Amino acid sequence: MEDSSTSFDDIRAPLKLLLFIDKRPSLAAQVRQIKEYLTTLETDFAFSLEVVDIGEQPYLAEHYKLVASPALLKIAPPPQQMLAGSDIVNQLERWWPKWQQEHLASLELLSTDSDTLANFADETTNPLAYSAELMKLSDEIFRLNQTKEELEAQLRFKDRIISMMAHDLRNPLTAASIAVETLELGYSPNQTRQLTLSPELTGQLLKHAKTQIRAINRMITDILKAARGASMELQLYPQELDLPSLCLEVVDAFQNRIDAKQQRLTTEIPQDLPTVYADGTQVKRVVTNLLDNAIKYTPAGGSVSIVALHRTTQKVQVTVTDTGPGIPSENRDHIFEESYRLQRDVTEEGYGLGLALCQRIIRAHYGQIWVDSAPGDGSSFYFTLPVYRA
Numbered sequence: 001m002e003d004s005s006t007s008f009d010d011i012r013a014p015l016k017l018l019l020f021i022d023k024r025p026s027l028a029a030q031v032r033q034i035k036e037y038l039t040t041l042e043t044d045f046a047f048s049l050e051v052v053d054i055g056e057q058p059y060l061a062e063h064y065k066l067v068a069s070p071a072l073l074k075i076a077p078p079p080q081q082m083l084a085g086s087d088i089v090n091q092l093e094r095w096w097p098k099w100q101q102e103h104l105a106s107l108e109l110l111s112t113d114s115d116t117l118a119n120f121a122d123e124t125t126n127p128l129a130y131s132a133e134l135m136k137l138s139d140e141i142f143r144l145n146q147t148k149e150e151l152e153a154q155l156r157f158k159d160r161i162i163s164m165m166a167h168d169l170r171n172p173l174t175a176a177s178i179a180v181e182t183l184e185l186g187y188s189p190n191q192t193r194q195l196t197l198s199p200e201l202t203g204q205l206l207k208h209a210k211t212q213i214r215a216i217n218r219m220i221t222d223i224l225k226a227a228r229g230a231s232m233e234l235q236l237y238p239q240e241l242d243l244p245s246l247c248l249e250v251v252d253a254f255q256n257r258i259d260a261k262q263q264r265l266t267t268e269i270p271q272d273l274p275t276v277y278a279d280g281t282q283v284k285r286v287v288t289n290l291l292d293n294a295i296k297y298t299p300a301g302g303s304v305s306i307v308a309l310h311r312t313t314q315k316v317q318v319t320v321t322d323t324g325p326g327i328p329s330e331n332r333d334h335i336f337e338e339s340y341r342l343q344r345d346v347t348e349e350g351y352g353l354g355l356a357l358c359q360r361i362i363r364a365h366y367g368q369i370w371v372d373s374a375p376g377d378g379s380s381f382y383f384t385l386p387v388y389r390a
Helices: 025-039 056-062 088-110 112-125 127-187 199-231 241-251 257-258 280-297 354-364
Strands: 015-021 047-053 069-075 079-083 237-242 264-268 276-278 305-308 315-322 370-373 378-386
Touching: 015 025, 015 056, 015 088, 025 047, 025 088, 069 088, 079 088, 127 199, 237 280, 241 257, 241 264, 241 280, 241 305, 241 315, 276 280, 276 378, 280 305, 280 315, 280 354, 280 378, 354 370, 354 378
Parallel strands: 015 047, 264 305
Antiparallel strands: 015 069, 069 079, 237 276, 305 315, 315 378, 370 378
16 A cells, blocks of 8 residues: 655755745846846756735735744754845845755654654745645634624623613513503403592693603613624704704703703704704704703703804804713713723613714714713713705
8 A cells, every 4th residue: 555644755845935026127137136046046856936926915924023034044954044135145145055954954853753744844835825725724723813802792782781780670560560550440441449540640640750751662672782782873864954943843842841840941053053954863863862861961950952043154163062971081082983882881771872873973974973071070972964065
């Protein structure tokens, strides 16, 4: 039976050289000089020279950490050595005797060590193919590591969402259930104990139940957004938009919450503000989210304001300000990130998606959104939208 293992005679391996070049015409004479010098050498062993065009095989230049061309690289026997510059032939004259000694020493070692022989054969029989395979494997490992990190982050996020969902949904669900059960006691003829509910109390219970159900619906919507993450497509249908009317409409929707917390809401929205070119539905989401946060974090008796101004001939700016606890400086760069929440918010309902979505909407309109805040001094959120041009 024929032995398929590598033998010493199979790889009386030549000294292996790679000549890295590029397509500059000025290098042609130098490359020709190097080749001519190598062909005139008288040696007791063979050597191989392969020419590598950096433009065609850039991964090899990256693999061997090439810093200049032309460059002559001795890749076998080890150690590797690179000659570069305009005097490669002169450098070869100095180094060639030492390379011969290294080559003879490596052959002597290979003749006595079968494991080293096999490794040497694998790495030097086709150095270009070997290096290319190494680069491919390195890229694949990098890609797999990235994928692994993304999957681990998604799993951590899903665990966090489940935990937050269990906490956040419990409160409004319990409140809605109590309101419905109270109504049932007052109106079900089959109950052994029936409450007498006034029309006013009935209306309050119904309103309370509806409010809690809306809160649950909002949380579920946020969960669905979280599942889609940053890849969620944002559909925009921009048109001429009356921004003052939109802002005042949002303010009216929050009036009951403002009254309940005894807060003072001021508006400064000029009626002669120019129209903007924007998607009304999406901009309303931004104003609603910012005003909702401002009311949520402003204590009872505090102040909230919304101001709009014609900032430049091209932009209109809207500012929502509160007198809440403010945002620590180290957190300001992160609050617009997907699912980022401040430590103070871990017991609040929601999933940290609002500001990230606001940023996506405003950027999609070629506007900007930012925050100015300091602990204890409240927060001011700003965003800009383009002025409509007929």
